[in-house]
Amino acid sequence: MDDGDLVALERSARETLATQHAIADELEHADDPRRWFTRLYAFTTEAILGAYAREDVVHRAWLLRLVPRFHAYYFDN
Numbered sequence: 151m152d153d154g155d156l157v158a159l160e161r162s163a164r165e166t167l168a169t170q171h172a173i174a175d176e177l178e179h180a181d182d183p184r185r186w187f188t189r190l191y192a193f194t195t196e197a198i199l200g201a202y203a204r205e206d207v208v209h210r211a212w213l214l215r216l217v218p219r220f221h222a223y224y225f226d227n
Contacts, residue, residue: 164199
């Protein structure tokens, strides 16, 4: 499997994480209870990035591609 451009994929995943934190911060500021789910989602993204950094998976590009893809599903809902 081709890992593609890991640098670009990691950058995209980290940008997604920053967006997740910003959304959670906005919801927290508004005292919106959805902030808890958003924070949990950010923690999950942090765990994925940790697994990537530790090289815990064989297909690292696939792992990084999950982050923006699942974020899009979450954000659309």
